[in-house]
Amino acid sequence: MTVTAMTDLTVTQQLVETATAHGSRPALIGPAPGEPYSYAELASTIQRAAAGLAWRGLRPRDVVGVYVRDGASYVLACHAISAAGGVPCPVAPELSVGEAAGQLADCGARMLLTAAPFACAAIAAAERSWVRQVISFGEAPATTPFSSLLGMGSLQPPTARPHDLALLPYRRTGDGTLRPLGLTHLDLAAQLTDLRSTADVTERDIVLAAPPVGDGRSYTALVDHALLSGATVAAVASIDELATAATEHGGTAAIVPLGVAVRSAESLRLFPVA
Numbered sequence: 001m002t003v004t005a006m007t008d009l010t011v012t013q014q015l016v017e018t019a020t021a022h023g024s025r026p027a028l029i030g031p032a033p034g035e036p037y038s039y040a041e042l043a044s045t046i047q048r049a050a051a052g053l054a055w056r057g058l059r060p061r062d063v064v065g066v067y068v069r070d071g072a073s074y075v076l077a078c079h080a081i082s083a084a085g086g087v088p089c090p091v092a093p094e095l096s097v098g099e100a101a102g103q104l105a106d107c108g109a110r111m112l113l114t115a116a117p118f119a120c121a122a123i124a125a126a127e128r129s130w131v132r133q134v135i136s137f138g139e140a141p142a143t144t145p146f147s148s149l150l151g152m153g154s155l156q157p158p159t160a161r162p163h164d165l166a167l168l169p170y171r172r173t174g175d176g177t178l179r180p181l182g183l184t185h186l187d188l189a190a191q192l193t194d195l196r197s198t199a200d201v202t203e204r205d206i207v208l209a210a211p212p213v214g215d216g217r218s219y220t221a222l223v224d225h226a227l228l229s230g231a232t233v234a235a236v237a238s239i240d241e242l243a244t245a246a247t248e249h250g251g252t253a254a255i256v257p258l259g260v261a262v263r264s265a266e267s268l269r270l271f272p273v274a
Contacts, residue, residue: 009159010082010157010158010159010160010166010185011079011082011166011185011188011189011192011224011228012046012079012082012083012157013157013159014228015042015043015046015079015224015227015228016043016046016047016083016156016157018039018227018228018230019039019040019042019043020040020043021039021230022038022039022040022203022230023038023039023040024038024039024040025038025039025203025230025232026038026039026232027039027041027042027227027232027233028042028072028075028076028227028232028233028235029072029232029233029234029235029249030070030072030073030235031070031072031235031236031237031241032237036232037072039230042075042076042227044154045076045080045150046076046079046080046083046157047083047154047155047156047157048149048150048151048152048153048154049076049080049083049146049149049150050080050081050083050084050154050155050157051084051149051152051153051154051155052148052149052150052151052152053080053081053084053086053111053135053149054084054085054152054155055149055152056111056133056135056144056149057110057111057133058081058084058085058086058111059085059086060084060085060086060158061085061086061087061164061165062085062086062087062109062110062111063086063087063089063107063108063109063168064081064086064087064088064089064109064110064111064112064113065089065091065100065103065104065107065109065111065112065113065114065131066078066081066088066089066090066091066112066113066216067090067091067093067100067112067113067114067118067121067122067125068113068114068115068118068137068212069093069115069116069117069118069211069212069237070115070209070211070212070235070236070237071209071210071211071212071223071233071235071236071255072209072233072235073113073115073137073235074090074212074219074220074223074235075223075227075233076137076146077113077137078090078167078220080113080149081113082157082166083155083156083157083158084155085158087165087166087167087168088167088168089103089104089107089109089167089168089169089170090167090169090170090212090215090216090219090220091103091104091112091125091170092170092212092213092214092215092216093118093211093212093213095178097121097124097125097128098128099178100121100122100125101124101125101126101127101128101129102129102178103170103178104125104126104129104130104131105128105129105130106170106178106180107168107170107180108130109129109130109131110130110131110132110133111131111132111133111134111135112125112126112131112133112134112135113134113135113136113137113146114134114135114136114137114140114143115136115137115138115140116136116137116138116140119134119136119140119141119143120140122134122136122143123141123142123143135149160185161185162184162185162186162189163184163185163186164184164185165182165183165184166183166184166185166187166188167182167183167188167216167217167220168180168181168182168183169181169182169183169215169216169217169220170215171215172215181215181217183217188220188221188224191217191221192221192224192225192228195221195222195225196225196229199222199225199271201225201226201229201231201253202229202230202231203229203230203231204231204252205226205229205231205232205252205253206231206232206234206249206250206251206252206253207223207226207231207232207233207234207251207252207253207254207255208234208235208236208242208245208246208249208251208253208254208255208268209223209226209233209234209235209236209254209255210236210238210239210242210254210255210256210257210260210273211235211236211237211238211239213257213273214257214273214274218273218274219255219273222255222271222273223255226253226255231253232249234249234251239256239257239260242254242256242260242262243262243263246262246268251268252267252268252269253268253269253270253271254268254269254270254271255271255273256270256271256272256273257272257273258272258273258274259272260272
């Protein structure tokens with residue numbers, strides 16, 4: 001696919017189209033025991049969650065915080081937000097409550113998607129920002145379950161202009177402050193184009209995904225590249241579980257924090273994220 005073709009559709013639109021081609025093949029495996037999402041189920045869940053977010057007040061171009069513990073929740077959250085026309089804003093797991101609240105207030109987020117064990121910190125950050133709705137994967141006090149979004153119909157991901165904002169990560173600067181580094185749909189397309197020529201992921205790969213790390217730019221691009229390539233993404237709950245997951249799932253590659261080595265009987269190609 002050419003760069004021009006990539007900019008015609010958002011990444012979320014491309015993922016939904018990919019689901020049509022791959023159908024019942026496994027797309028996403030969460031860290032907890034349970035059946036994996038097939039590509040068709042992943043697309044359906046994203047579109048149903050998007051309808052639920054819209055029903056709860058999400059409007060096109062609204063920024064929504066994403067503060068989750070694992071790659072599966074990250075994929076579902078970011079693409080559901082995008083499918084509703086919103087802009088995901090990753091909140092780095094290592095931030096303090098005060099820093100998370102400051103980022104959420106700065107970007108004007110009124111919604112936050114989270115998951116245990118971050119739910120308590122998410123509620124505390126929401127109370128110190130403009131966030132009025134906290135939606136959680138799994139049950140958590142004072143939050144709305146993500147599953148409750150899924151009964152409001154389905155939304156097709158909207159089209160967008162190449163220079164519209166697509167992702168709003170925050171980067172820590174030299175003086176320690178957090179600054180927004182917005183990425184457009186054109187920026188995301190360029191990242192994916194680069195990865196197609198360097199990462200060499202195919203539908204035969206099982207890509208292990210460590211928990212989200214860094215500001216979200218590289219992590220988002222690598223996970224999306226794997227899914228758009230037709231690979232299976234298996235999320236792990238912690239870095240320590242990568243070796244075990246490699247054996248359990250037959251992993252062939254892994255998205256890991258920069259500097260992490262995985263001692264495994266399996267031969268893994270490592271994609272480091274700063």
